[in-house]
Amino acid sequence: xxxxxxxxxxxxxxxxxxxxxxxxxxxxxxxxxxxxxxxxxxxxxxxxxxxxxxxxxxxxxxxxxxxxxxxxxxxxxxxxxxxxxxxxxxxxxxxxxxxxxxxxxxx
Numbered sequence: 477x478x479x480x481x482x483x484x485x486x487x488x489x490x491x492x493x494x495x496x497x498x499x500x501x502x503x504x505x506x507x508x509x510x511x512x513x514x515x516x517x518x519x520x521x522x523x524x525x526x527x528x529x530x531x532x533x534x535x536x537x538x539x540x541x542x543x544x545x546x547x548x549x550x551x552x553x554x555x556x557x558x559x560x561x562x563x564x565x566x567x568x569x570x571x572x573x574x575x576x577x578x579x580x581x582x583x
Contacts, residue, residue, distance in 0.1 A: 495501050535542040547553040554560045 496503070532542070536546070544555075
């Protein structure tokens with residue numbers, strides 16, 4: 477009877493080991509669950525991005541306002557009845573080289 481009890485305890489210990497510690501046990505299930513949740517979050521982000529891109533494509537195909545805005549911002553285009561003003565700031569003078577003075581440079 478003791479041998480049978482020892483065998484049953486050994487089988488129980490082996491099954492518990494396989495359940496909790498082995499590569500096909502609870503840890504692997506937990507890891508796979510985490511991976512599925514991460515992938516679901518990534519899919520939701522991509523789904524949102526795709527819907528935004530679809531709305532933008534539809535707006536570019538149908539509306540002229542978005543097309544005009546892109547032409548202005550990305551291509552620098554100006555409308556027919558508009559005047560383009562470009563403000564140019566004066567270039568800053570380069571600092572003098574070390575060891576030279578302003579009077580030596582003027583001579």
